[in-house]
Amino acid sequence: MAAPTPRIPTTAGEGPMSYAIFQLARAHRARAAAMLREMDLHPGQELLLMQLLDRDGQTQSELLESVGLDHSTVSKSLRRMQDAGLLVREPAEHDRRVMVVHLTDKGRAMREPLAAMWRALEETSARDLSAQQAETFVRTAYAIADAISGHAVPREESE
Secondary structure (H helix, E strand, O other): OOOOOOOOOOHHHHOHHHHHHHHHHHHHHHHHHHHHHHOOOOOOHHHHHHHHHHOOOEEHHHHHHHHOOOHHHHHHHHHHHHHOOOEEEEEOOOOOOOEEEEEOHHHHOOHHHHHHHHHHHHHHHOOOOOHHHHHHHHHHHHHHHHHHHOOOOOHHHHO
């Protein structure tokens, strides 16, 4: 049996796809946040950890750019993560005003729990989709994100 379609507010009826994206993002974010709480993480901290797991020793500015969050959010998250023993921040040798972020052993140990969380979230998210539907969704989602960000080629130019 198909899930019931939620009632869309009349004003949002002018953008049914956008409203669906909003509902999807809200549901996904809520589920991810619950999973992160079980790991004693706040939403967004997993993104910073994943960046550092790929390349430890980044500056705060590099992390800021890679996750696309604002400076105060990243700074607050890094402070909380340092307090939790996941990372350390040290002044760079070349410029003492620049802070370099390094994972601790506890932070590096988050690799598998984070990977398991993303696998479980993926399985839940794609539970009712075929492999082809999931692949199509991923391509479509990135196309929409690019269009919103202004990276997409305008239709007239691409034809």
